[in-house]
Amino acid sequence: MPIPLLTATATGGPLDPAQLAALAVLGFLGWRLLAIWIFPYAPCRHCRGTGKHRAGRYWRPCSRCKGTGRRIRLGRRVWDWTRSTDTTRR
Ligand SMILES: [Zn+2]
Numbered sequence: 001m002p003i004p005l006l007t008a009t010a011t012g013g014p015l016d017p018a019q020l021a022a023l024a025v026l027g028f029l030g031w032r033l034l035a036i037w038i039f040p041y042a043p044c045r046h047c048r049g050t051g052k053h054r055a056g057r058y059w060r061p062c063s064r065c066k067g068t069g070r071r072i073r074l075g076r077r078v079w080d081w082t083r084s085t086d087t088t089r090r
Helices: 003-009 017-038 074-087
Strands: 041-043 052-055 058-061 070-072
Touching: 017 074, 070 074
Parallel strands: none
Antiparallel strands: 041 070, 052 058
């Protein structure tokens, strides 16, 4: 994604291409963190967010997400893990 930006400014912009790349990476990480913070859940991949899945002719609660249709994002799990290890031990 940052490649078009790099090629556009490599001809002599006010910013170093390396600085720009670092900014792009930081912005991307910041955006990801914000998204994880605001939306900690993503649709369950097993049932595609419906909370149930078909077992033969019947609908059953999804076993992955226990019928909630949500799964915690990996980033959020890491976030929770770092916070829990910081303050209290499990
Ligand atoms: Zn599910």
